[in-house]
Amino acid sequence: MNDFLSHLKKEADKISIPEKELNDAIQSAILKGKKKKWSLRKKIAYFSGAAVLLFGLFIGSAFISPTMAEVASKIPYLNQLFESKPIIDVISEELRRKYNIDSVGIQLIPKKKVEVAIVGTEEYYNDVKDDVEKTVKDILASRNYDAFTVNVYKQNLYREIEDPKQLEFERQSGELMDAIYEELEKYDFTVLSVGVRNNDKEKLVELDVPNTEPKVDEIKKVVQSVIESKNIGAFPIKIHKIDMEKREQEARWRTVIKTIAEGLMSQKEYKVKGVGYSNHPSPMTITIKTTVSSSDPEARELGNKIEKMVVDFINSKEAKKAVKDDPYKIIVYSKDKKELN
Known part of the structure; x- marks a missing residue:
């Protein structure tokens, strides 16, 4: 997965307009630290501010009646998908109901495919493999999703060998994270998220704060004192000032952009390999990368x-509730980075 994320970053860097990732569909993608919800501060948040390509893969119910299909056929394609159930969930739920499944995932680089790992004996795997593959293909076909191939394989269970050095990094990070949160609770600061990077190559503490927060220097001093108290070496502190109006706008547009990405990337006819967005600077700009x-x-x-297609969807009654009257721009790129619209 690290190679996959690295590839996404490299691809994003090739586009002149900055893009942000929505990680609803790719759970292990870039994390943006922890929200300010102090009762849940036991998790360590590793994050990056890098802007990367957006791949949101969402779909409605895979199985619909003929009557519903007729009604749906009169609804624009993207509107059918809006606020629908993720295809990965539809597939996973159906497979887990019948088979011993370890994992279900979607790979987008270098080719789009659905991968399913089966747990069990070699005999069990051979018995159900074809049925599992057919089930996935049927679900994809029910939505005319022809951009994906299906790969079903046997999950080989093995005991993971833990790296003592990595375990120590994680222990240090966890203790530092807890200590920072505990100390910040004592002050009247508004901190949106905190993240720690701790490995052989990098040590860093990052914080997101509203751009209206007046006590940034004080926050840095508090965090620095916590770092020094841990005696684990130097950790530079980086503070990101967040435009809260922009963040609110991003939250409103999120489902709309996911729908656009899912719809365009899941059918071959659109030849889309990536969708991204940025509202820094305004207006909200959606970039679409094609393979042509x-x-x-x-x-x-x-x-x-x-x-x-995208403009009609954004201006539709369903999407308008989310996008409001925000100005926006759509850019469609060729594979050689030329604008096609």
């Missing part, structure tokens, strides 16, 4: 088709 060359005679037509 700008020299393709049909590239411009595809770019305009994608733009119209």
Whole structure:
């Protein structure tokens, strides 16, 4: 998964407009630290402020009646998916109801595929493999999701060998995280999130605070005193000032952007490999990366088709509740970084 995330970052760097990732679909992607909910501070948050490509894969119920299908056929494609159930959940729930499944995941790089790991004996695996694969394909086909292949494999159980050095890093990080939270609770600060990076290459404490927080220097001093008290070496402190209006806007747009990403990336005809967004600076800008060359005679037509689909969805009654009257911009890129719309 680390290689996967690294690849996403590299791909994002190739686009001139900064993009942010929504990690609802990729749970192990970049974490943005911990929200200020002090009763839940036992988890360690490792995070990065890097902007990366957005891959939100969401879908509605995979099984619908003929009557519902007729009704749905009259609803624009993206509107059908809006606020729907993630396809990964639909697949996982159906498989776990029938089979011994270790994990279900979606891989997007280098090719789009659904991967299912089966737990059990070799005999059990051979007995159910074809049925599992068919179930997944049927669910995908029910939504005309033709961009994915399916890979079913046997999960080999093994005892993970824990790295003593890594365990020590984690122990130090956990103690430092707890101590920082405990100390910050004593003050009238507004801290949105705290994260710790601790490994061979980097040591860092990062904090998100509102850009209206007047006591940033005091916060730094408090955190620095905690770091020094732990005697675990130097940890630079980095504070990110968050525009709360921008954050609120991001929260409103999140489901809309997920829907756009899921819809465009799941069908071959759109030739989309990545969707991203940024509202820094304004307006909200959605970037869509395709696999077509700008020299393709049909590239411009595809770019305009994608733009119209997205604009129609954003302006629809369903999405309007989330986006309100926010100005926005849509950019569709070719694989050679040329605008197609």
